Amino acid sequence: MEDLLKPDYGVLALTVCNFLLLVYLLKKFAWGPIIEALEKRETQIAADKQTAADARQSAEQLKQELDARLAQISDEAAKKMAQAVKLGEAQRDHLLAQAKVQAEKLIEQAKVQIEAEKNKALSDVRGEIASISLLAASRVVGRQVTDNAADQIVAQVLEEVKGK
């Protein structure tokens, strides 16, 4: 059993040589290509991640710009809407005022026209009544009355008519 701890220097030297040769060969034929492929893929993944992060950042920047633009457009639209409403209200007031003035003018004209028509009608009625009265009076009196007398009679009749 004491041989367990007795080193065999031949085996030791052979193991060292064997192991170092194994490290060299595996580095050349196995670990080298694997590590190279692994690092290449990791570099590619890192580059892809960086590209994705850049794209995301630019997309966010674009979104912010668009949001700002949208907000600006909304503000402008609101302002224009308010201006339009204001203008509409002003035009409405103007039209209403214009219509009111026109209506008053028309009413005034109508009143004048009515007054004129009334006066004309009154004049016509007066003339008609005078003619009728003269005719009636001529027939009653059986004589021709003078113009002055006729006017007096007409006035009298008219007064009577008004009194009735």
Next chain:
Amino acid sequence: MDVAETISHHILDHDWGVVFNGFRLPVTTHSVTIFTVSILLILTLAWATRKHTSRAGRLVTTLLEEYVSFIRDGMVLPNMGQEGRGMLPYFCTLFLFILSVNLVGMIPEMKTATSNISVTAALALCSGALIVFSGLKYHGFIGFLKGFVPSGTPKWLVPLIFPLEVVSLIIKVCVLAIRLFANMLSGHMVLICLLLIIFIVGGMSKAAGVGALLPAMVLEIFMTCLELLVAFLQAYVFTLLTAIFAGSVIHTH
């Protein structure tokens, strides 16, 4: 039956007695095992790293990449930093080699070469050389020697601390060899002892031997599972400690 002799026979290395020009060649069971494992590793890994078109081939390549990532991100980079990248092939080989040699010993009729102090000492020597090489590479000869003295040490303590630290490094390397050797040896000794219980008890009484068969076999299976675990664990510990010691000379106090 001499129990000690039986155990020794199963554990000790056997010289094949090859002599060349009167010079004894170290052709032993363990050295042949190591050589065979090395050849198998080279052939298997060289095949595995080829560009595969089959799904199984690609799976093997992916597994190897995962293994390299495990060694690099789990042991080398955390302990040695970016300086350890160049030594990654050494650590990948070290772990796989120790694990393979440990596992080969689990196959019936095969020997565990890592239960030989000469083999583990050789591996520890390689690791020790790597540790010294790391220190010399990154700090130069004087810087490497300065690294043995912690910063802030009073000058009068330096003659005491320096030899202590040098001895400490040598002991660390020796402990690497002894730990692996002792763990693998003890596991196999326990396995053989458990089997021998059956024959020893059976030698006294056949009925008792039959009675001892079941508990001994249960214990044997349990110990075999434990040995499998130890095989992985010791490969991991040896590689990790090498990385830690190399890291400690690269990133000194």
